[in-house]
Amino acid sequence: MSNGVLVFAEQRDGHFKKAGLEALSEGRRLADKTGGSLHAVVIGSNVQGLAAEAGHYGADVVHVADNAALAKYSTDGYAKILTDVVRDVQPAVVVASATAMGKDLAPRVAARLGVGFASDVTETSVDGGAFTVVRPMYAGKAFAKVAFNRAPAVATLRPNVFAAAAPDAGRTAEVKAVGGVVVDGLAAKVTDILAAAGGKIELTEADIIVSGGRGIKGPENYPLIQGLADALGGAAGASRAVVDAGWVDHSYQVGQTGKTVSPSLYIACGISGAIQHLAGMSSSKFIVAINKDPDAPIFKVADYGIIGDLFEVVPRLTEQAKALKAKA
Amino acid sequence: MKIAVCLKAVPETDTRIRIAADGRSIDPTDVKFIMSPYDEFALEAALLTKEAKGGEVVVFGLGGDEVPTVLRDGLARGAERAVHISSAGIATHDPMIVGTVLAAALKEYGPDITFFGKHGVGGDNQAVPSMVAEHLGVPQATVVTKIEVNDRAVRCEREIEGGLEVVSTTLPCVIAAQKGMNEPRYPKLPAIMQAKKKPFATKTAADLGLSAAQVGDAAATMTITELRLPPARQAGRRIEGDVNEQVNGLLSALQNEAKVL
Numbered sequence: 308m309s310n311g312v313l314v315f316a317e318q319r320d321g322h323f324k325k326a327g328l329e330a331l332s333e334g335r336r337l338a339d340k341t342g343g344s345l346h347a348v349v350i351g352s353n354v355q356g357l358a359a360e361a362g363h364y365g366a367d368v369v370h371v372a373d374n375a376a377l378a379k380y381s382t383d384g385y386a387k388i389l390t391d392v393v394r395d396v397q398p399a400v401v402v403a404s405a406t407a408m409g410k411d412l413a414p415r416v417a418a419r420l421g422v423g424f425a426s427d428v429t430e431t432s433v434d435g436g437a438f439t440v441v442r443p444m445y446a447g448k449a450f451a452k453v454a455f456n457r458a459p460a461v462a463t464l465r466p467n468v469f470a471a472a473a474p475d476a477g478r479t480a481e482v483k484a485v486g487g488v489v490v491d492g493l494a495a496k497v498t499d500i501l502a503a504a505g506g507k508i509e510l511t512e513a514d515i516i517v518s519g520g521r522g523i524k525g526p527e528n529y530p531l532i533q534g535l536a537d538a539l540g541g542a543a544g545a546s547r548a549v550v551d552a553g554w555v556d557h558s559y560q561v562g563q564t565g566k567t568v569s570p571s572l573y574i575a576c577g578i579s580g581a582i583q584h585l586a587g588m589s590s591s592k593f594i595v596a597i598n599k600d601p602d603a604p605i606f607k608v609a610d611y612g613i614i615g616d617l618f619e620v621v622p623r624l625t626e627q628a629k630a631l632k633a634k635a
Numbered sequence: 636m637k638i639a640v641c642l643k644a645v646p647e648t649d650t651r652i653r654i655a656a657d658g659r660s661i662d663p664t665d666v667k668f669i670m671s672p673y674d675e676f677a678l679e680a681a682l683l684t685k686e687a688k689g690g691e692v693v694v695f696g697l698g699g700d701e702v703p704t705v706l707r708d709g710l711a712r713g714a715e716r717a718v719h720i721s722s723a724g725i726a727t728h729d730p731m732i733v734g735t736v737l738a739a740a741l742k743e744y745g746p747d748i749t750f751f752g753k754h755g756v757g758g759d760n761q762a763v764p765s766m767v768a769e770h771l772g773v774p775q776a777t778v779v780t781k782i783e784v785n786d787r788a789v790r791c792e793r794e795i796e797g798g799l800e801v802v803s804t805t806l807p808c809v810i811a812a813q814k815g816m817n818e819p820r821y822p823k824l825p826a827i828m829q830a831k832k833k834p835f836a837t838k839t840a841a842d843l844g845l846s847a848a849q850v851g852d853a854a855a856t857m858t859i860t861e862l863r864l865p866p867a868r869q870a871g872r873r874i875e876g877d878v879n880e881q882v883n884g885l886l887s888a889l890q891n892e893a894k895v896l
Contacts, residue, residue: 423857572895620878
């Protein structure tokens with residue numbers, strides 16, 4: 308694996324995404340294991356300044372495609388640049404983040420290269436020179452170990468799983484402008500971004516998640532869940548029952564037909580714990596269940612269980628969490 | 636308009652997964668297969684597009700004996716005809732191979748628009764729509780919650796972290812549907828009966844001009860070397876007492892034991 312590792316370091320609006328920094332950090336660790344260099348690819352508009360930061364996170368060489376036409380994501384524009392750099396560098400491994408952008412882009416690039424692809428990876432290893440990964444299937448009800456039969460291996464990393472390293476401001480990287488960028492006549496382009504209200508924290512990126520289930524009884528009570536999430540600096544989620552009832556939008560759903568999440572702390576309020584929900588959140592580091600039914604299956608996976616009425620427990624917990632934050 | 640939908644048969648989402656004797660796949664004994672939940676939104680989007688613009692819907696499915704039922708469900712909901720591609724000799728664990736095979740079948744048809752579900756539940760690769768789009772050389776929009784087609788222009792909204800991206804593209808293209816895109820219809824009994832008379836073709840890799848060297852195990856770009864169940868989580872500790880004691884006990888545990896606050 309002498310040609311090292313290449314990371315697509317995702318940025319939006321001139322800032323690396325947290326998942327992008329995680330990918331750079333994991334890329335550095337992989338490059339150290341294999342003895343090769345770490346190449347980073349940064350694509351966007353006015354992103355020159357990010358090259359130095361990529362260096363702080365471990366990149367040896369940063370390939371920057373900076374063009375006003377790349378300000379917003381486009382599958383074909385970004386895929387062309389990334390594929391060109393991969394063909395030039397010939398890395399053993401290509402890593403992106405399993406984000407909205409990475410999940411759209413990486414398989415297209417893998418198909419163009421005709422190489423193996425694994426998505427939403429949760430573990431990587433280098434065994435006797437060979438790169439292998441572990442990825443969840445069946446929404447986390449099983450884990451597959453995957454080996455790659457052609458180089459480069461292309462993988463997207465699940466956000467929130469791989470640690471972002473502490474940046475080293477003393478580290479510098481070689482910066483290369485990606486030349487000959489063709490960005491005219493993009494076949495599909497993002498013409499606008501409609502932001503969700505209130506700068507919502509994305510579930511898959513959140514370190515703390517508070518989710519509500521059928522136990523919240525109606526949409527008018529969802530603010531209780533959102534309130535606790537806000538007090539803890541986390542994101543609010545929901546079970547499928549709550550989404551299918553139309554109480555909140557599908558983007559809140561955790562579980563097999565929603566999002567699979569791995570936060571440090573998951574607080575399930577009034578969620579009984581159907582197998583589809585458990586699949587989506589069982590890889591959380593710590594799980595708290597608040598439910599008045601002592602036989603609810605959620606208690607079987609919870610590190611801490613409170614048998615009680617969420618309408619009493621959650622407001623009190625929110626109040627205490629706020630007091631805690633105020634003290635800190 | 637020629638509209639294609641790729642449908643996948645997957646284990647019911649409440650299936651308790653057991654690992655097969657080979658240690659690399661799931662044990663299919665007693666597993667009930669259903670249309671992958673996101674494919675229902677893809678199929679509905681296809682039917683709505685046909686109703687608005689005219690044309691026909693053809694459903695495609697790659698797999699074994701579990702596939703025809705799902706394709707017939709597609710016919711019962713309103714598709715005109717179905718193409719079952721038998722997975723015999725095809726390395727279906729590899730999304731790259733699946734993409735190659737589906738692209739070959741789609742090329743024979745030449746659709747203006749091809750719908751997929753955002754991902755096939757179970758495999759969870761979320762890769763095949765992008766790969767098929769690449770093989771067909773057409774643009775893609777994935778995780779789509781809204782679509783408008785005006786002549787050849789297509790406007791989609793796709794879900795991203797904390798919002799939506801508006802994607803503008805043109806036909807032909809590949810669209811991967813997210814939950815929330817529409818409300819899938821369910822087939823009525825007469826339609827289920829009529830579906831049995833609709834054209835239903837079965838094809839092999841060879842029929843699509845694909846050799847074992849192109850789509851067999853030897854062609855696979857990746858290999859699942861092991862499939863295992865996650866470590867079972869142990870039930871932890873109940874925090875007893877009145878509400879105040881429970882809340883204080885929990886916060887103390889999260890701060891001092893778990894150290895997550």
